[in-house]
Amino acid sequence: MIESQGLTKIFKDKKRGEIRAVDGVSFKAQPGQIYGLLGANGAGKTTTLRMLATILKPSSGTAKVAGFDVVDDPEKVRSNVGFLSTATALYGRLTSKEFVEYFGRLHGMDEAALAKRIGVIFDRLDMNEFRDRRCDKLSTGMKQKVSIARTLVHNPPVMIFDEPTIGLDVMTARVIVQFIRECRAQGKTVIFSTHVMSEVEKLCDTIGIIHNGKLLAEGTLPQLRERHAEQDMEEIFVKVVGE
Amino acid sequence: MNLKNIRVVYNKERMDMLRDRRTVFNMLLFPLIMFPIISIGFNRMENMFREKAKKEAAQIMVLGAAHAPELDARLRASGKFEILPLAADFKQQISDKKLRAAVEFSPGFEQALHAAGGVSPTLTLYFYRTELRSELAVRGLEELIGKYRTEIVQGRVVSQGMSAASLTPVITKEQNVASAEKVSGVRMGAIIPYFIIIFCLMGALHPAMDLTAGEKERGTLETILASAVSRGELVMGKFLLVLTTSLITAVISLISYSATLKFAPSAAARGVSGAAKDMTIHFSLQAVLMVFVMVLPLAVLFAATLVAISLMARSYKEAQSYTGPIMLAAIVPAIASILPGIELNPALALIPVLNVSLVSKELLSGSLPWASIAVVFISTSFYAAIALAIAVLQFQREEVLFRA
């Protein structure tokens, strides 16, 4: 479960003064559901998700992830979150196994449990072929799988994805999309950000449109279609943002 | 190859580079401020400590002073020494630098001196070899003792009817016949080419890597390769920019050094060559310009080599690991030329970098060994041409341009 109330993030830029990257964003994401955060570049998606993952601290407002407050209990939040942004950012000199092990250990898993879990994940994602290969020698698709394995190693109830399919070709993007669906099937709370309309239409149970840091519209796809008298997600988006 | 295209490429690279803070720093600020700071700063510090050491009254001990009251009195009166009371562990104290030196007179020292004939007495000087203050103390002692010895001998022969002057039948007068330029040349002539070469290299390094490997990394190389400019023109434009920065750096360093020499000559001279006397530096403008002409093909060699090598790298970081050894390889011959006793000869005139260094040494001392100058210039230009050809060829090879 993800709950945010008036989440705000203000950056101070030397030249441009105060920037409200995220401005009073409030929403709820339920377990077993996919919440999609839709917006253009610079709309505040990444900043919102970073605040939920406790990477950034909110300037004001609150958020509760898996029942823990992001400001008061950031460590507990992180233990319950699987965060994926740039899927291909790995430690090049480590092998796939070593990479996933590192994060498993940081999550407090003991060696025996960790080894078992890695065995399960690598089998399920069909990664055993490159288990002991250095990350900088992997193809994009393989790197993706390693990142996914990393987010799953501690079996978190909440999954946060920041533009996970950016720069990926059709086939490899499908792998990510499939994975996101599986997370929902397992009852996890899933939130992901994107500006790809087709993904939104295919995946999301609830859609939040964010622009200039403000959440301008929220609802299921049928709700939004009715509210704004459009069928196509892109048209809905343009309408909402244009107002 | 189209000259206009080369110029377009060159101008863009130049504009780009001037906006890069690091290049500007390396190219302009660093050489400009380095010489004055180092020469003057160091010289001040060194003088401060050396003079202090000299002025300090050295702490010594005199053993057996009763055997040589006259000499002992002179030591005390000279003001250069602080005579400490006797202690048995004087050797340990010298070792621990608590005492700088000790003088020991053999029993009956002065008596034996004034008795005619007989055995010559001995005195022993104890000191800490290589330790500056101890060595200085010993030098002071030897000076004073030497004077005393001369007086004794003179006294003896005079008392027998000879004159003191007869003890020095021959006086040697040393006269320097080398021109002021030559003297300057030999003291400093090695340092200046060394610095010019180093700065030439330094000025070329970052641009060479940034314009090739750096562009590969940023993804902009691909874009320019798809444009109308030919590969040959592209590499020439980049090479010319690297050459320009390299020469500017060298010129600025030269100006900075000359200015330091002019306005604080003794400071700069001492700071660099440790010359003990004050001296004026004489370099003719002509000599300096000739040196510059000799360095020109060398700069071309450096620029071309660095560009060719950096191009093979996939990223700026990788380029650094390739160019590092090259820099070292170029610096070593430059250092070798500073050693005294290494002179230009036909064999050495063919070794790159070293030959330019040595011939510059000659030029700065005012000589014009035309044969050597020609050999050095031609051979360096030859090497430079080869390097440039290699660079151009590299730029045609797809495996190099599109390394993954």
Added chain:
Amino acid sequence: MAARNIGIVFRKELMDMLRDRRTIVSSILVPILTFPLLMLGFGVLATIVVRKATKESPTVMILGESNAPALAKLLREDKQFEVVPPANDYVQRINDKKLRAVVEFPAGFEDNIRSKPNEPQTLTIYHYEGEFRSQNVLNNLEESVEKYNATVVASRVAAAKMPAAVLSAFDSKKENVASAEKVTGNILGMILPYFVIILCLTGAMYPAMDSTAGEKERGTIETILASPVGRTDLVIGKFLLVLTFSIVTTALSVLSFSGSVLVGAEMLSRVTKSFVLALSAKSAAVVFLMIVPLAAVFSALLLAISLIARSYREAQTYVGPLIFIVILPGMASMLPGIELNNRLALVPILNVSLVAKDIFAGQYHWNQIGLIFASTCVYAALALYVAVRQFNREEVLFRS
């Protein structure tokens, strides 16, 4: 919990860094190879110069030989130079380095020596001031002249019916009382601390830059920040990594130069008995201990600087001046005559350099050593605090 996480981070960073070829080269190979290469280079160059000097016979001209046949004969017998026939263009030839020196005897030189014992005679030696070979020849000539002086004075004394002993007032001996270790230490202390300190810094450079600015560039910093490890723990883990490399580099440098000195001493003792090199293990060990807190200062500083940078390249731009700033005190300590005193003991880096100089020479001023050790530790703690503060600032972590 915190210690465990620091341990996990440290172990991963260590494993990662050991696989980086560049770090291996700069932190392990370079410190090991620097000193042997330096010694080798120095030895080779020295042999070349000596060999060249002894092979070529420098030329000398004698003018007015008829005025001093005996002395001229003595000069000709000197095997260290070759006498060439007189010519008028000697000034030019000296300038062109074709002639190294000219000895000129004025008219009536030897006659006057014989007939006018109370009037010293002057001979002139023309030379090229400052030029290496000319200077050598000058020294040789003056030595020969001194020998001649001595013979003449001896004969004068004999002619005046005085015993020869009249001329020898007393013997003076010079005795070095410092042990071979102290002499070696004094010499080593002038150059080694500088090198070891520089190597300590360069050993920390790549690990520091790679694990911070490098991570930012590769995009992995966000991932680790989303993991349960606290920010402070993360910094400390990285700091320990950089410190490890810095200390290993320092240890390798100390071992390498100790080895080089001992080997050099061995080789030198075969060539000449007059100069013995020796190095005490104690001094090497204490110097190593003194540099450890300095390694901590460097590591923390480099970490803080690399954190502020947006990319690896930017980090290098900042680190460059740092190297320069560290080199200066190191070089200053090489100046002869600089000794550690209470004032200099407070100047960072310079104090470590100078105290290392003293320790090499076998002097252990324990209170000064303690003071310097403690003050450097304080600087290290400060630098680490700054690094941790930086890592907690979002503007620094997510600069774009």
